[in-house]
Amino acid sequence: MPVHSREKKENNHEDMEVDFPEQDGSSTDEEDTVSSSVSEDGDSSEMDDEDCERRRMECLDEMTTLEKQFTDLKEQLYKERLSQVDIKLQEVMAGCAQEYLEPLANLQENMQIRTKVAGIYRELCLESVKNKYECEIQAACQHWESEKLLLFDTVQSELEEKIRRLEEDRHSIDITSELWNDGLHSRKNKKKDPFCPVKKKKPVVVSGPYIVYMLQDLDILEDWTAIRKAMASLGPHRVKVDVPAVKPDRHHHVARSEDGRLFYDNQWYCRGQAICINRKDEYPTRSLKRNLLEKLPPGE
Numbered sequence: 001m002p003v004h005s006r007e008k009k010e011n012n013h014e015d016m017e018v019d020f021p022e023q024d025g026s027s028t029d030e031e032d033t034v035s036s037s038v039s040e041d042g043d044s045s046e047m048d049d050e051d052c053e054r055r056r057m058e059c060l061d062e063m064t065t066l067e068k069q070f071t072d073l074k075e076q077l078y079k080e081r082l083s084q085v086d087i088k089l090q091e092v093m094a095g096c097a098q099e100y101l102e103p104l105a106n107l108q109e110n111m112q113i114r115t116k117v118a119g120i121y122r123e124l125c126l127e128s129v130k131n132k133y134e135c136e137i138q139a140a141c142q143h144w145e146s147e148k149l150l151l152f153d154t155v156q157s158e159l160e161e162k163i164r165r166l167e168e169d170r171h172s173i174d175i176t177s178e179l180w181n182d183g184l185h186s187r188k189n190k191k192k193d194p195f196c197p198v199k200k201k202k203p204v205v206v207s208g209p210y211i212v213y214m215l216q217d218l219d220i221l222e223d224w225t226a227i228r229k230a231m232a233s234l235g236p237h238r239v240k241v242d243v244p245a246v247k248p249d250r251h252h253h254v255a256r257s258e259d260g261r262l263f264y265d266n267q268w269y270c271r272g273q274a275i276c277i278n279r280k281d282e283y284p285t286r287s288l289k290r291n292l293l294e295k296l297p298p299g300e
Helices: 002-041 049-094 098-192 217-234
Strands: 255-258 261-264 267-269
Touching: 049 098, 098 217
Parallel strands: none
Antiparallel strands: 255 261, 261 267
16 A cells, blocks of 8 residues: 555654664764774774665664554554444444434334324324214204105195195085086976966065075075185184084084075075074174175084
8 A cells, every 4th residue: 555655654764763863872972982992093084884784774674663563553453443343333233332222212202202192183083073974964864854844844735735626626516516407407497387487476575684685596606606615715724723622513504596595504595585694602683685695604
């Protein structure tokens, strides 16, 4: 390695510079001895070439020795550091190195905190989802109940309307059939006796109020049909009243017209006849003079 050899040479030169004073001291001693010998002998001369070469060789030997020692120390330091690194690596692999344990403890603590926070967040999310599910179920049940009640009311109202219309149709069919039969019967009677004059009855003179029927049978039946339809249409809109425990007997009245006479409540009434009308919770009315038919509802 050129760098290391260069460093070694520089270090050897420094060592040589350090050792030179000692050599200079020895040379001065020798020179002193030589000078003394020369002085004694009286001859002054310089060191010969052999001594110089010998000293140079000694210096080179010392320099190589120092370089060898430096190389040995450097190799020893490298081996020691390598052994220390190997020991640390083994400790890390075994999990007992302080440089490894302290960061590991911090990481474990952070992991525990984050795990705890994640668990709490999970519970909150589950609770929120459960509440939303219960709200959706409750809303669906309430919507179903409301729609069911609305459908029930709609169907009930439609059925009640159909029943009312059927009742009206039934009553109108009954009345028109009776009217048709009465018309045919009257026509047959007229055809049977075309030459017989109709006997006019003298009006009966009565005192007090009375009802005079001056309408034809067809008009009377039309009024009767209109009254019954009006009563049927007002029936569902009437306010319900508490029914008493004991229901009174209701009388069913039958009314029909035949040959200019009115059959009502198992009695026949002629034109110009006095009629007494009895109403519930009222005083009886002796008579009323009307040009139209007054139809009393059933039960009055």
